Amino acid sequence: MATMGRRERKKAQTRQALTDAAIRLFSEHGYDKVTVAQIADEADVSIATLFAHVPDGKEALIFDDGIERRAGLVTAIRDRPSGQPILAALRQFMAGRGPFTTDMPPELQRLRDLIVSTPALRNYSRKLWIASEATLAEAIAAENDRDPSDMTIRALARYVLEIPDLAGAEPDPLAAMNAIFDLLESGWPGPPKGDR
Missing domain, CATH: 1.10.10.60 (Homeodomain-like)
Structure with missing residues (x-):
């Protein structure tokens, strides 16, 4: 080293x-x-x-420059256990970050709370996550033998990267994150049969 x-x-x-x-x-x-x-x-x-x-x-x-974040997303996909779906690996990665982790030292909890409660810092955090879109799309595409410019690949990458901003300020961020991943994994069910 x-x-x-x-x-x-x-x-x-x-x-x-x-x-x-x-x-x-x-x-x-x-x-x-x-x-x-x-x-x-x-x-x-x-x-x-x-x-x-x-x-x-x-x-x-x-904030850091986002390089570690991009590398972590790619590693979560490439190094996931055999047979683990990509979204499950990304859910696991996200669960250990920022607003979703439950075992932070007090100084990191204060920093997380500051970010979540300050609009300018939340916006900057979102910007850093979204900056990983091309990298994440490439990693997802490589694992699925697809082109990273495929709209569905790009959309999936964007949806995953919006999760910290969408769920991070919720009363139970981890539950909100899991609800979003559940939706991404199963797809939108549509209205109940009686409401169509």
Whole structure:
């Protein structure tokens, strides 16, 4: 395993200081009342340095770049047990993430609650999930010998990636996530026979 050089370590430390400062300030004062300048000051860096590390602005300060998320989605599909359906593997992957996991350390629970309760952070989180659409479609298509541009493959990928935003703010996020996966796995049943 390669070790980081001094420059990379310094960049990682600065990025972590910015993240820690943002979380602390957002938690204490509320996301909307905190400015980028306050975050930079709290982390003891210039505003230019903050934007060099996080060009997307203050929303991006508490999120990763999405690479781990995309890799996790692909791994969930490719490394699933033999015979396990793709949607079951994706359900299992999602159940261990963000609003759906039930065994988080307290500091991650606070971060999750902050994200779920802050519209700008929820929107940014959704943006990161949706950015995985092409990658997820390719992984689903490869497992089904289909073209990733097939509309049904693309739609399935999009539906799965909308689940964190749709279910994450529900009173029971895990139950909501499972209800959506149940729907995706079985298809829309239509109205009861007497209502047609």
